[in-house]
Amino acid sequence: MRDDITKIRWHGRGGQGAITAAKIVANAAFSSGYGGVVMAPTFGTERRGAPVLTSLKISKHKIYDLSPITEPDVVIVLDHLLVEEVDVASGLKPGGLIIINTPRPPEAFAFAGMKVATADVTTLAGKAGLPTGIVNTGIIGAFARTADLLDMDTLAGAIESEFAGKSPEKNTAAARATYEHTLVGETDEKRQQ
């Protein structure tokens, strides 16, 4: 199948803003020349707090397959407790990237053969002035730092557009602070056993 598509799967909880976060990244990608951008929430009877998924596909070319991502390149987890509830690494390609909002370091997570990046977005976003628990913009900083797809300034611009008229500066500050404080673990070969 097509190998020109970067597949990013977002894991959050209903009401946590994973869709908005994915939409911001989609807008940043499109404005950077990625003409094929598709963001598909996984549909169901969502309720606040329940685990939810959002698929984001990014390519230079138009995307025709809108089906949910089963083999992501990147997984983004907005709440580290989800790691206990959901197989967030399901289908993740070997060497794939998992970005987790957590106060714990990457070494605290055992994902065989995967690259783990962590940031304490909850704390950093609070310091940036956002209400407690608003992490969907902050985690975009960790994505900018580790995914090697879109730079921080482009993503900050997309955050500003999304929150135009609704004090975007706290959201961009949260993302930039997260960018600075993202920890990246080594891919641990031993864990592949």
Add this chain to the structure above:
Amino acid sequence: MHIIESGNVAAASGVQLSGAQVIAAYPITPQTPLTEKLSELVDAGELNAQYIPVESEHSAMSVCIAASSAGTRAFTATSANGLLYMNEQLHWAAGARLPIVMCVVNRGIGAPWTVWNDHQDAISQRDTGWIQLFCCDHQQIIDTVIQAFRLAETVRIPVMVCYDGYILSHTYMPFDIPEPAAVSRFLPEFAPDWALDPACPANLNTVTLPDIRPDVRGETAPGYMEIRQNLHGDMRRAIDVVADTDAAFAQTFGRGGNPFIEPYRCEDAEYVAVAMGSLSYQLRDVIDVLRQEGLAIGVAGLRLYRPFPNRAVAEALSAKKGVIVFEKAVSYGYEGPLYADIKAALYDCAHRPAVHNYILGLGGREIKTDDLFDSLRTCCGADAPEAREPAFVGLKI
């Protein structure tokens, strides 16, 4: 200007640009965000329309019938059981020749209850006398809504613009919003020859006798059957108007060119898959892989379901070795309804391909790419089985 938004917002933007004057709707998943967006636009003064919240879909269509009879541009939208609840009024709107436009955000029908996608809702309303167009992506949704008003008002037949629930309605992708001035040129204000007028009272669509009769002016008035034949004849002629509308749209906006069938790698194909809606686009990636394997195969996305563009279908498919029809609906007790239509369109052709039928994706059952490969490979090549009973793809028990 390109934006990234959901399919429902694409539809709402098309309605806004088209200058709908009366919108009456009842919310139902997955149509709800479309009507919410329209009510927001009206509330914000960004769409100069009357938004009439109603207590049911039957009433939504009744309000549209009244509004359209009074000479205003009317719009509604629904899904699944909401569409079925309108059924009586759908026939009425078509019989009364009212150019109402409605988005049908396709969803499976209960019982058992489902909120997820298939095409049974729109297909089950096939014979209501409405034109039915299907969309494959958000650009087609916004473009088709705008075209639908012009088409409906040209032929005086209501139009359904169908798009896949959730798969398109709730997915975000980029699309271009046409310039309002260009839309106004393409779609002039609705100016019907005749409309309800309190100064000139009239009875509309009262009991119509089986036979013709002289009317109050002494002129011969048609009976019920002539009126029915008129609708059918105008539906058949609407096929050409669909093409004309698409051509005019392409001239103004640079998009279109395939009003009936959107072909992908069909020209030199020996086998062609046929589907409606987003599935026809999903099949493109599958076709690309099968082409790499050396299989001469393409996919044709059917855009117009009623009136059925049978000549275009025959032209596109008759020379092929095999045709594989994928559809998200069943004519219970027979086969896939699109399959039956396509076979009938091919009947008069000197050469008829083998035609296969797969039913899939009912009630949102995930359509796995691997299943599409298997289904297509099975139907291609010298040892392909004879066309047979429709097969259900993706069953798990």
